Amino acid sequence: MDNVIMQEKPILSVRNLQKKFGQNEVLKNISTDIYKGEKVVIVGASGSGKSTFLRCLNCLEDPTGGQIIFDDVDIADRRVNINVHRQNMGMVFQQFNLFNNKTVLENIMLAPYLIHGKKFKKERKSQNKADKKLLKEAREAGNLEKYQSILERISQRNRVSYRQICKEKAMELLRRIGLEDKAKAYPSTLSGGQKQRVAIVRALAMNPKVMLFDEPTSALDPEMVGEVLNLIKEVADEGMTMVIVTHEMGFAREVGTRVIFMDEGVIAEQGTPSEVFDTPKNPRTKQFLNAVL
Amino acid sequence: MLDFIESFSKAFFVQGRWKLYLEGLGNTIIIATIAAIIGVIVGVIFAMINYLKKKTGKLKFLSAIVNIYITIVRGTPVVLQLMILYFVVFASWDNGIMIGAITFGINSSAYVAEIIRAGFESVDDGQREAGRSLGLSTWQTMRKIIIPQALKNSLPPLFNEFITLIKETAIVGYVGIMDLGKVPGMIQSRTFEYLPPLIISAVIYLGLVMLLTLALRQIEKALSKSDRNGGKK
Numbered sequence: 001m002d003n004v005i006m007q008e009k010p011i012l013s014v015r016n017l018q019k020k021f022g023q024n025e026v027l028k029n030i031s032t033d034i035y036k037g038e039k040v041v042i043v044g045a046s047g048s049g050k051s052t053f054l055r056c057l058n059c060l061e062d063p064t065g066g067q068i069i070f071d072d073v074d075i076a077d078r079r080v081n082i083n084v085h086r087q088n089m090g091m092v093f094q095q096f097n098l099f100n101n102k103t104v105l106e107n108i109m110l111a112p113y114l115i116h117g118k119k120f121k122k123e124r125k126s127q128n129k130a131d132k133k134l135l136k137e138a139r140e141a142g143n144l145e146k147y148q149s150i151l152e153r154i155s156q157r158n159r160v161s162y163r164q165i166c167k168e169k170a171m172e173l174l175r176r177i178g179l180e181d182k183a184k185a186y187p188s189t190l191s192g193g194q195k196q197r198v199a200i201v202r203a204l205a206m207n208p209k210v211m212l213f214d215e216p217t218s219a220l221d222p223e224m225v226g227e228v229l230n231l232i233k234e235v236a237d238e239g240m241t242m243v244i245v246t247h248e249m250g251f252a253r254e255v256g257t258r259v260i261f262m263d264e265g266v267i268a269e270q271g272t273p274s275e276v277f278d279t280p281k282n283p284r285t286k287q288f289l290n291a292v293l
Numbered sequence: 294m295l296d297f298i299e300s301f302s303k304a305f306f307v308q309g310r311w312k313l314y315l316e317g318l319g320n321t322i323i324i325a326t327i328a329a330i331i332g333v334i335v336g337v338i339f340a341m342i343n344y345l346k347k348k349t350g351k352l353k354f355l356s357a358i359v360n361i362y363i364t365i366v367r368g369t370p371v372v373l374q375l376m377i378l379y380f381v382v383f384a385s386w387d388n389g390i391m392i393g394a395i396t397f398g399i400n401s402s403a404y405v406a407e408i409i410r411a412g413f414e415s416v417d418d419g420q421r422e423a424g425r426s427l428g429l430s431t432w433q434t435m436r437k438i439i440i441p442q443a444l445k446n447s448l449p450p451l452f453n454e455f456i457t458l459i460k461e462t463a464i465v466g467y468v469g470i471m472d473l474g475k476v477p478g479m480i481q482s483r484t485f486e487y488l489p490p491l492i493i494s495a496v497i498y499l500g501l502v503m504l505l506t507l508a509l510r511q512i513e514k515a516l517s518k519s520d521r522n523g524g525k526k
Contacts (some may be wrong), residue, residue, distance in 0.1 A: 060422055087428030097423035101441045110437060111427035188520060199423075206427060 003192070011036045011058065011209060011241055018065030019052055026052045028265040034210070039242045041256035041273070043249070045288055047093070049265040050245045054214050057243065058082075058089045058264060068212035070210075087115055091201030094215040096195040098202070105183040107168035108202045113163060120162045128154060173201040189284070193224030197231050203234065211235065213244040217251075249293060253277055262284045304480055304489035313480065317473035318497055321439070323393045324472060327457045331398025331459070333451075336405025341435065342442075343406070344413040348421065349431065359406070366403035371462055372399060379468040391471075397458060404454055412447030413439065421446040445516050452509040458500055473497060 003088055018026060019027040026049045028079035042050045054091040057068060059075055059082050068076045075085045099107050131154050138147040175179045177197045187195055203211060216232065217225045229251050236242055236255050248254055252273060254261060257277040261269040261284075269282040277293075279285045305311050339359045346356035366374070375396045383392045416439055424434035442450075463474025471479070477490035484490075 056424060060426060083425075083428050083430050085428075086426060089426075091423075091426035093419060093423065093426075095417075095419050097419035099420060099423065099438050101445070102436065111424075111429060114433055114437070158498055186518070186520075203427070227483075 008035060010034055012243075013069040014057070014066070016066035016077075017053070017056060017063055017067065017068065019049075019056055019061060026231065027056065027063075028266055030265075030267060031066075032267065032270075034243065036209075036239065036241055037040045037239050037249045038256075039236050039244065039255050039257045040260060041258070042243065042245045042246070042260045042262060043076055043216045043252060043288075044262035046269075048262040050262045051214055051263065052244060054212050054245050057210075057212055058086050058090070058091055062258070071240045072271050083167065086110075087206055089209040090206060090208035091199060092203055092213045092216050096187075096192070096219070098190075098195055098199055100187055103181065103184050104174065104190070104198050105167065106204050107198060108173055109163075109166040109205050111254050112169070113166045113203070117162050117166075124162075124246065127157065133273040141215075165282050173205055174198075177201055181243045191224060192220045196220065196224075200228075200231055200235070208240075210243065211240045213242065213246070215245050215247065217246065218249060247292070249277070249289075258261070261288065263288075300484070300486050301489045301493070302485050304486065305493055306412055310480055313476050314473065315473055315495065317476040317494075318501070320461065320471060321462055321473040323390055324462045324465060324470075324503075325455075326396060327391075327394035328380060328397035328401050328458055328462070331454055332396065332401030332405045335398070335402035337409055337440070337444075339402065339406035339441070340409035340413055343410055344439075344443075345431070345435075348418075363403045363406055367407075371396070371400045371461065372467055375464060375468060389465070389468065389470040393462065393468075393470050396465075397462055401454065401458055405451065407445060407479055408447050408450045408454060411450070412443035412445075415446045416442045448509075448513050448516065450505075450512070455509070456505060459502060459505065460498060465473070 012034040014030060014032050015221075016033075017027055017030040018025070030053060037210060042053065044050045052061055055061045056076075059068070061078045062078070064077060066072045069090065070085055073080055073085065077080060098104075099110065102110060131150055134152075135147060135150045170182060171183065174183055177200075179194060179198065182190060182194065182198075187198070190198065200216075213232065217228050222227060225248070228249065232242075232244070233251075233255055242255075244252070244255070256273045258270060259273050260267055261276060261280075261282070263284045269276060269280060269285045276285065277289065280289055305314070339362070341353050342352050342359050346352045378387070378396045378399075379392050383395075386392060386421065420438050420442065421434055424438045425431070431436070462472060465472050466475035466478070469475075473494055477494045480490040481487055
């Protein structure tokens with residue numbers, strides 16, 4: 001890990017995270033810091049708590065103890081409005097979870113439109129109001145040139161609706177993954193790989209600070225794994241902070257800047273990919289790697 | 294044969310008796326429509342309360358009330374519910390048609406709540422999680438993602454409920470409200486012939502139900518556009 005990065009404040013800080021389902025203790029006092037630009041890959045046997053850990057990070061599972069500090073706020077605190085913070089954390093699911101009742105395009109633009117629409121309209125309204133005041137002043141001063149330039153500015157601003165802006169951005173994301181011709185299709189007509197790529201750009205459409213991936217390729221046919229991993233790698237190369245739960249060890253080594261091996265609800269070992277994969281110290285890690293590699 | 298035709302014409306045309314059927318049909322449609330609207334609105338709200346309680350653990354008190362309501366309404370005969378509302382609760386209100394509509398609205402809402410609850414449960418939990426993970430609120434997720442899918446999934450049983458409702462409203466004749474099921478009795482008391490008015494009334498019911506079935510099937514078809522291959526099998 002880079003020393004320069006280490007001195008910064010972590011973007012996501014997990015403190016003594018606990019999660020119990022009834023009597024079953026799934027996460028036992030997990031603590032770790034995730035820094036900007038890091039690609040943290042979480043591996044481990046099934047039942048080790050890695051998916052639960054990831055789902056606790058955006059409180060899809062409510063932690064039963066500990067803190068998760070994101071944007072200087074403990075989002076594990078139930079009094080916090082979690083929606084605001086989830087807007088900055090994208091999540092990609094194993095089962096894609098595209099909205100079945102929406103087209104591909106609507107899937108991508110739904111959240112940005114619903115969440116930022118009100119604010120945008122309010123801002124535009126206040127800008128228009130300010131400009132109208134200037135317009136009045138210009139008219140009273142008899143400054144025709146200024147009057148017309150302000151008029152032009154107002155009409156320029158109001159020409160496109162927020163829906164159109166969202167739509168344009170969604171189309172741009174679809175072009176990026178080469179699926180612009182599927183914009184009006186419903187998710188049920190897409191292949192697994194296409195669904196997962198749409199799900200990734202749907203999360204990206206909110207411009208998140210962190211992306212969480214919960215076994216993004218586990219439900220895919222083998223021939224579609226590559227296209228999804230390539231897209232994740234592309235997003236990683238753009239500097240996105242990522243936490244990825246995966247069984248793809250080759251991918252973990254290639255993309256990860258840090259590998260966390262989880263076992264029975266604790267972090268058994270962590271380090272750079274070569275440290276964990278090539279020279280594992282924990283016997284459980286060795287056992288696991290022998291079984292999967 | 295001539296006798297047969299004559300008794301039918303006596304039951305339908307003589308003294309403009311067809312107007313009675315028309316009036317009865319009108320009342321039946323009014324009662325069933327208002328009842329269906331009440332039933333769907335209340336039923337969806339109740340189903341939503343139960344769904345949210347199950348998923349978030351909140352609304353426990355409301356959910357308990359809803360469940361008591363559903364148990365009582367589904368566990369007692371609608372005739373008794375009608376008589377209680379007509380003779381006791383709304384005893385001073387002389388608008389029988391509205392009382393009938395409210396009774397069947399209440400009755401239907403309990404069944405609709407159970408139908409929609411099944412619809413909610415048929416929506417994969419991943420849909421809700423995906424909505425929430427993007428930062429949508431509980432209500433935004435419900436409104437844009439869960440409710441449309443839940444309603445679509447519950448359409449066939451919901452339509453069944455509407456069809457049952459139309460026929461079931463014939464019970465309002467018990468408290469003297471004149472609907473399509475009450476008309477034969479009124480005509481019989483003048484012509485003293487029992488079969489013809491019953492058959493005419495039954496045929497009108499049948500036509501109404503068939504029309505409704507046709508219309509509902511079209512709606513179902515139109516809504517299946519998000520299915521694979523646009524709903525074409």
